Amino acid sequence: MIKVAINGYGTIGKRVADAVAAQKDMKVIGVSKTRPNAEAFVAKQRGYPLYIADISKKAAFEKVGLTVAGSVEEMCKAADIVVDATPGNVGATNKPLYEKIGVKALWQGGEEHELTGFSFNSSCNYKDAIGRQFVRVVSCNTTGLCRIIHEVDKEFGVTHVHAIMVRRGSDPGEIKKGPIDAIVLDPVTVPSHHGPDVLSVLPHISITTMAMIVPTTMMHMHAIQMTTKKTVSKEQVIELINKHPRLGLIKKSAGLKSTAELKEFAMDLGRQRSDLWENCIFEESIYANKNELCFFQAIHQEADVVVENVDAIRAVMGMEKDAAKSIAATNAALNFKTIQNNH
Numbered sequence: 001m002i003k004v005a006i007n008g009y010g011t012i013g014k015r016v017a018d019a020v021a022a023q024k025d026m027k028v029i030g031v032s033k034t035r036p037n038a039e040a041f042v043a044k045q046r047g048y049p050l051y052i053a054d055i056s057k058k059a060a061f062e063k064v065g066l067t068v069a070g071s072v073e074e075m076c077k078a079a080d081i082v083v084d085a086t087p088g089n090v091g092a093t094n095k096p097l098y099e100k101i102g103v104k105a106l107w108q109g110g111e112e113h114e115l116t117g118f119s120f121n122s123s124c125n126y127k128d129a130i131g132r133q134f135v136r137v138v139s140c141n142t143t144g145l146c147r148i149i150h151e152v153d154k155e156f157g158v159t160h161v162h163a164i165m166v167r168r169g170s171d172p173g174e175i176k177k178g179p180i181d182a183i184v185l186d187p188v189t190v191p192s193h194h195g196p197d198v199l200s201v202l203p204h205i206s207i208t209t210m211a212m213i214v215p216t217t218m219m220h221m222h223a224i225q226m227t228t229k230k231t232v233s234k235e236q237v238i239e240l241i242n243k244h245p246r247l248g249l250i251k252k253s254a255g256l257k258s259t260a261e262l263k264e265f266a267m268d269l270g271r272q273r274s275d276l277w278e279n280c281i282f283e284e285s286i287y288a289n290k291n292e293l294c295f296f297q298a299i300h301q302e303a304d305v306v307v308e309n310v311d312a313i314r315a316v317m318g319m320e321k322d323a324a325k326s327i328a329a330t331n332a333a334l335n336f337k338t339i340q341n342n343h
Contacts, residue, residue, distance in 0.1 A: 001026060002025060002026045002080050002081065002313060002314075002319060003029045003080045004020045004027065004029065004079060004082075004083060005029055005075045005076055005078070005081070005083070006020070006032065006083050006085060007031075007032045007072060007075070007076070007083065007091075008032060008084060008085035008087070008090075009031040009039055009040070009085070011171055012085045012108060012306065013031065013083070013086075014031075014039060014042065014043070015275065016310070017031055017043075019309070019310050019330070020083075020309075020310060021046070021048075022333040023310060024329070025314070026310075028048050029049065030048065030050070030075040031050060031051070032050075032051045032052060032053060032075060033050060033052060033061075034053055035060070036060055036063075036064050036066050040061070040066050044067070049069035050066060050068055050069055051068070051070050051072050051075040052071065053071070055071045072097075073097060073101070076098065076103050077103070079103055081103065081316060082103055082104070082106070083105075083106045084098075084105055084107045084108070087110065088108070088110025088111060089110065089111070091108065091110065092107075092115050095115065095134070104132075104133050104316050104317065105133070105134050106120075106135050106137055106309060106312050106313065108136070108139070109136070109137065109142060109197070109305065110139070111136055115134070115136060116132075116136040117134075118134070118136065119137075119197070120135045120136065120138065120312045121137075121138060121142075121143060121146040121308065122308050122311040122312070122326070123146070123150055123323070124150045124201050126315050126323030127321070127323065129315035129316055130315050130316070130318055130321060131318050132315075132316055135312050135315075137308050137309050137312050138200065138201060138305075139194075139305070140220065140299055140300070140301040141165055141167070141299060142194055143299075143308055144220075145161075145163060145194065145198050145209075145224075146202060147244070147246055147247060147279055148241075148247060149161055149198065149202060149207070149226070151241075151247065152226055152237070152240070153202070155240055156228040156229060156230040156236075156293075157229030158206075158226055158229070159206060159227045159228065160207070160208070160227045161205060161207040161208070162207075162208050162209075162224075162225045163195075163208075163210075164210045164211070164212075164223040165209065165211040165212070165220060165221075166212055166221040167186065167212065167214070167220045168216050168220055169213050169214060169217065170217055171217060171301065171302060172217040172218070174217075178215070179215050180215055181215060183213075183214050184212060184213045186212055190209075190210055192210055193211075194209040194211060195208055195209035216259065218259045218260060218262075218263050218300075219259040219263065219276075219300050219301065220299040221297075222298075222299060223294075223296055224294065224295055224296075224297065225293070226292070226293045226294075227291055227292060227293075228291045229291070231290055231291060232288045232290075232292075232293050234286050234287070234288045237288055237293060237295075238283065238286065241281055245328065245338065246278045246307065246327070246338065248280045248338045249338070249339070250280055250339065251343055252283050253343060257282075259298050262276070262280055262298055263300075265339075265343075269342055272334075273303075275300060275302065276298075276303055276339070277307045277331075277334070277336055278304070278336075278339060279299060279304070280298040280299070280300075280339060281297040282296045282298075307327075310326075310330045311323070311327060314329075
């Protein structure tokens with residue numbers, strides 16, 4: 001059993017913890033919080049030992065009935081690998097601790113590629129992560145882009161990608177963030193950071209990205225246009241999507257035309273936290289003509305990187321050398337079948 005510590009039990013950390021706990025070859029040996037809040041009580045309910053960064057705050061946790069197992073350093077020493085799910089730019093400050101202890105660690109896409117020198121995507125470069133000490137799992141948007149770009153490139157060859165990200169303003173629980181009544185160019189300049197981030201995984205791809213944030217919390221939406229080397233057809237693209245374990249196809253028959261309806265569908269299907277771990281590509285939006293391919297895909301910002309973290313753990317620990325086998329094991333443990341298999 002791989003002993004996994006989750007440093008940061010928030011939006012991503014709590015999901016990774018549950019995904020790890022579901023695996024047959026992994027065990028959550030602890031999670032960390034900086035303050036006693038609702039998520040700390042969820043950790044207690046799940047049975048995850050609770051550790052804290054500032055041990056002087058132990059009394060504040062215990063006052064409200066939360067048992068503290070020890071410090072974050074003690075948690076990391078007991079682990080085979082640490083999943084750092086602390087806020088962006090905070091995780092980088094934890095690297096000296098992991099180096100001192102000699103523990104393997106994963107970071108999220110909020111950190112810079114240079115922190116680890118290697119950015120991970122299960123479908124693209126799993127084998128290159130095997131045995132590394134430090135790995136960065138790319139962001140939700142980059143994860144979604146890499147999955148589909150890589151598959152199209154393998155089948156048809158990609159000469160250029162132009163992608164526009166319409167991003168959610170905040171996660172559902174982030175009540176202090178906006179915008180409330182604005183469409184914000186984020187950034188105004190071109191390209192957005194997403195293109196260079198894709199290149200950290202797929203360095204040979206030519207890509208230009210643009211991004212904006214809008215007043216919604218549910219998901220991101222991508223408008224993607226690709227130019228291919230070989231002639232592409234809609235039927236071929238649909239076949240490619242259906243074969244991939246993390247590319248979802250929203251069929252015309254479902255009648256779903258929005259992220260709100262998509263999240264409602266996931267909830268009705270019984271997905272934990274209504275999470276969508278797959279890209280959600282709208283079948284009706286797929287346009288293929290000669291060497292041009294266009295489509296819309298929705299990305300659940302809280303969820304798609306979760307399964308990638310689980311695979312990254314296996315790769316870094318060297319427990320599974322085959323990417324397809326790891327992906328299959330992760331998906332099976334979560335009872336994850338891509339959304340087209342549910343309608």
